[in-house]
Structures are given as C-alpha cells and as structure tokens.
Amino acid sequence: MSSIYLERYAYPNVLIAQEPGPGLGLIITIPAFKEEGLLRSLEALAACHRPNCAVEVIVLVNQPVDTPGEVSEINYKSYKEALAWAKKTNDSGLHFHILYLDDLPAKHAGVGLARKIAMDEAARRYEYLQNDGGIIACFDADCTCDPNYLVELKGHFERHPGTPGCSIYFEHPLYGALPSEVYEAIIHYELFLRYYTGALRFAGFPGAYQAIGSSMAVRNNAYQKQGGMNRRKAGEDFYFLQRIIALGSFTELNTTRVIPSPRTSDRVPFGTGKAVQDWIDHRPREGYSPQIFIDLKKFIGHCQAFHEASPPQVKNILQSLPMSIRAFLESVDFHDELERLHKQSTSPTTFQKHFFQWFNGFTALKYVHFVRDRYYGNVSLTRAARWLLEELVPGQSVDAPKAMLQALRSIDRSSTWGNHNEKNRA
Numbered sequence: 001m002s003s004i005y006l007e008r009y010a011y012p013n014v015l016i017a018q019e020p021g022p023g024l025g026l027i028i029t030i031p032a033f034k035e036e037g038l039l040r041s042l043e044a045l046a047a048c049h050r051p052n053c054a055v056e057v058i059v060l061v062n063q064p065v066d067t068p069g070e071v072s073e074i075n076y077k078s079y080k081e082a083l084a085w086a087k088k089t090n091d092s093g094l095h096f097h098i099l100y101l102d103d104l105p106a107k108h109a110g111v112g113l114a115r116k117i118a119m120d121e122a123a124r125r126y127e128y129l130q131n132d133g134g135i136i137a138c139f140d141a142d143c144t145c146d147p148n149y150l151v152e153l154k155g156h157f158e159r160h161p162g163t164p165g166c167s168i169y170f171e172h173p174l175y176g177a178l179p180s181e182v183y184e185a186i187i188h189y190e191l192f193l194r195y196y197t198g199a200l201r202f203a204g205f206p207g208a209y210q211a212i213g214s215s216m217a218v219r220n221n222a223y224q225k226q227g228g229m230n231r232r233k234a235g236e237d238f239y240f241l242q243r244i245i246a247l248g249s250f251t252e253l254n255t256t257r258v259i260p261s262p263r264t265s266d267r268v269p270f271g272t273g274k275a276v277q278d279w280i281d282h283r284p285r286e287g288y289s290p291q292i293f294i295d296l297k298k299f300i301g302h303c304q305a306f307h308e309a310s311p312p313q314v315k316n317i318l319q320s321l322p323m324s325i326r327a328f329l330e331s332v333d334f335h336d337e338l339e340r341l342h343k344q345s346t347s348p349t350t351f352q353k354h355f356f357q358w359f360n361g362f363t364a365l366k367y368v369h370f371v372r373d374r375y376y377g378n379v380s381l382t383r384a385a386r387w388l389l390e391e392l393v394p395g396q397s398v399d400a401p402k403a404m405l406q407a408l409r410s411i412d413r414s415s416t417w418g419n420h421n422e423k424n425r426a
Contacts, residue, residue, distance in 0.1 A: 003127050005224035010120040015099050016058070020125040021092070025053030025134055026154050027122040031114030032061045032141035034071050037261075038078050039085055042096060044144035050093055051154035056125070057096045059141070060118040064109030065102075072102065110233030111213065119229050123220050132221040133157070137168075138237070140214035142261035152256035153217060163251040164222035165244040168215040169413055170258040172272075174402065178262065185279035186262035187401050188381060189272065194408040195287050195385045200364060202391055203296040207245050207361050213237035215258040218244055242361045248353065254413045287384035289376035292368055295322040299329075306338060307351040314338065324371045331370065332363070 028045060032038050038059070045057055061079040063072060079100045086096035099121075104113060119136050126134035135157055139145075156166060172186045193210060200208035216237060223229075226243040230236050244250060262276060279285055302317050309317060314335075318326055337358055345351035372378060385404040389396045392411055398404050 003224075005228060006120070006124055006127055009228060010123065011117045014124065015060075015117070015121050016097050016125065018097075020056070020129055021054050022129060023054040024056060024125065024129060024131070026051060026055045026137065026150065027125065027134065028055070028057045028137045028139050028150075029115065029118035029122055030057065030059045030139045030141050031111055031118060032059055032075075032078060032082075033063060033111070033114065034074050035061075035078050035141040036074060038082050038141045041139065041141050041143050042082060042085060042089075045139070045150070046089055046094065046096075048145065048147050048150040051151045053154055054092070055094045055150055056122075057094070057139075058118045058121055059096065059098050060114050061098070061100045062104055062109070062114040062117070063102050064104045064106040066106045067102070075102070076100070108231045110231070112230050112232040112234075112236035115213065115236060116229035116231060119223060123223055123228070126220040132219070134220040135217055136220060136223055137217035138213055138215070139258070140260060143214045144259045146257045146259075149256045149258070152253060156251070156253045156255070157217075157219065160249070160251050162249045163219075164247040164249065165216065165218035165241070166251045166253045167209040167211070167241070168217060168258050169252070169254045169256065170210070170212055170215040170260055171409060172260055172262045174405075181280050182262055182276060185276040186272075187405055188279055188285040189275045191385055191401055191405045191408070192275075192285060192287055192381055194405065194412060195381065195388055198388050198392070198408060198411070199288065199290065199293040199384075200296075202388065203293045204300040205296065205359075205364055206356055207242075207364065209241065209245065209250065209252065209361075211238040211241045211361075212258075212260065214260050216241060217253075222247055238361065246357050246360060285381045286378035287381040288368055288372055289379050290384055290387040291376050292324070292371050295324050295371070296364075296367065298322065299325045303352060303355055304348055306355070307342070307345065307348055324375045327374065328367050328370045332366075 030038075030041065038061075042057070042059070059082060061075050061082070063075050067075070079098060082096075083098045086098050090096055099118075101117070115138060119138070122134075122136045126132070126136075135153065137153060153168070157163065160166075172190050174183050174187060176183070193212075197208050197210055213236065222244055226247065229240055232239060260272060262272070298321055302321075305317055306314060318329065318334075341351060341354050341358065344354050382399065382401055382404065385401070385408070386399065389398065389404060389407055393407070396407065398407055
C-alpha cells in the first residue's frame, strides 16, 4: 500500500531501530504518563497465551516539556523499571519496546498525541514488512486483561477478514483494594456507558459501539487510510473510532476482556478517572431520558422511506415524527443533507450507507444533547437503565445499579447484540 500517510502525516521520527521480524502480526500500543503501576499491565500481557504470530508491545512513556519535576521523576522511574523488566522478559515471540519522550510540545501533548506516536510507529513497522492487515491494538498503562487476550485478538481478525477494526469487550473491577466509594462510582459510570450504547442499539442505530481507548484495535491499512490517530487530549478514542466505523464492517470482540482501572485521575479533562472523581464529589448520576431513544427509533425506522419518497412524501414523513426529531433535523439542515444523499446514492444499499455516514456517532450524540437540553432533560440513571433492561429482556426485574450493570454486561457479551452492525454497514 502507499506510504503517503507515513511520509506526510505520521510522527516523523523512527523510534525503534531494531527491524521487525517477518512473523509480526500484532502490535499492542500503550501510552504512559504519571504511571506508577505500568509493570502490572505489562505482566498481564506477558502472561497471555501466545497467538499464531509474533507480537510486539510498544510502550511510550511521554511528557510535555513543561512537566513538573515530581511528575517527571515518576515518568523516568517508570521508564527505567519497564526497560529493565523488558530486557529480562523479551523473547522472539513477544517483544516489549520501552520508549521515552520527554520533550513533547505542551500545546499538543496528551493521550491523543501519545497514542498517535505509538500507533504511527506500529504502522511504520508493518509498512517495512508490507503487512497491510497487521493489527494495531490500543491498551492502557493501568489495564490488565484475560489470558486469552492476544489469542482472541488475532483470531478475531482472522475470523472477520473484512473488518477494519473492532471494539473489545471491557469490564471495570467492582471490588478490590481501593476505597469502596471508587467501586460504587465505577458501577454507575460503566452503567451509564452501557446504557447509552444499548439505548442507541434499541433505536436501531448501527454505529453504536463502545469507544474506550484501552479496548480497540484496527488494521494497519485502515489506520493509515483514515488518517491515523488524532492529537486530542481527551476523547481521542471516540473521534478515532468514528472514522474507522465509517469504513463499514466494524465488529466487536466479546470473547476476551480488557480490565481498565477504576481509579480517579486528573490526567485528562474527561473520561473514566474524571467521571469517577465527579461521582465521588457529587454522587447523583443521571442518564439520558428513554424518550430520546424512542423518538430516535421512529426516525431511523424511516431511513429507507427517505430514499424512496418524493419531496411531498418526505414532508409527510417528517410531520409524522415527534417534535424533538423535527426540531433537530431543522437545526442540521436535513433537507439539504437528504438532497446530497440522493445524489450520492445509486441504490437503497448505498443510500443507507451514506445515510449513516452522515448520521454517525457524532451526529447521534449531537442529537441526544440537543433533545436533552430542549425537550426531555435527564432522568435518574437507574430509571433509564431499568427501562432499557425491560425493553431487552421483558420481565427482567433488577433495581440495584450493580445488578443492572451485570445484566447489561451479560447482554453485551452475548450474541444479543453480537456483530449486528457488520451486515448493516457492509
């Protein structure tokens, strides 16, 4: 494949001098900043069963030029410990590359840039081998995983040769050595994440996938084709995955598990660590009103009708929709978008593809916030989750947040959702 991405848009410096071996097929990338427990994550990967290819792990301990001295000391200590550990652990089938950059520009330094640098290096190593389909996975320096993580990750892409990437199943720990309030907070946060994705799927939205930075993987050619990782200091995972999902045939890997830390954190402006701290500080956790997704379901149900309808019929369809939908569509100039979609589409299949490239994860979230702010407002998270569970499993009777979370975990990991979007987006 062309290396235009690497020549023009990738991080310019080659960071690993050692040439990749010909059997390399899976690279795990890990950004690390202010991370004192890095070895625990590396040991979890080293303990995994080996797949039918060579594996590399690229760890990038990183910091901006203006990092305070005490944080810089943590980073350098973490780097030296990991470097010594890797020298004792590396073998021909699993090699850990420990990298250290302490001069990233303050304006851009953050998790997005660190992921980008590590993933760009992975792409560069695959380019050397002319391996378009090599797998680049994202992991975090505070995560562990199930022992079958590497095997299932490689096997998933073999079982789904047409997939450009996947979202990997995750579960936060619900008990352990941290204060009990941390685990109470993570129950509510993960429940919120699963409720939102599940509610979108209830509505028939085909782009509903979890976007967790430590739980996603892509092929080398898809990574380069879609412009690589962005440099956002938070939310980089969501924005990146939307571009990969747009390629179609995106999948989920539910036969293994990533286990992210539930700890609090001040390293990013939003995300898990910030959400946990916010819950501890303020306690109540709200969710989006179910009515938002009930209305959305009505809109999505007319997708093909919009393709076939004449202008007067489109008007009639819109008038039949809830006011919340009509107001949102007016705010995003839906009539102009629909005209553009018709011009781009030569069949019902291509219309549906283009329709959901427009009404993608960004637009769906924009709709949810638009309607929340103007029509329905938030409701208690337990009320919202109870509604979803009753829709998915009639007669389901659970009220405690932890029981609701466990029920949604079971649904997410089962074939209830499965890779349903693959056939819808192909």
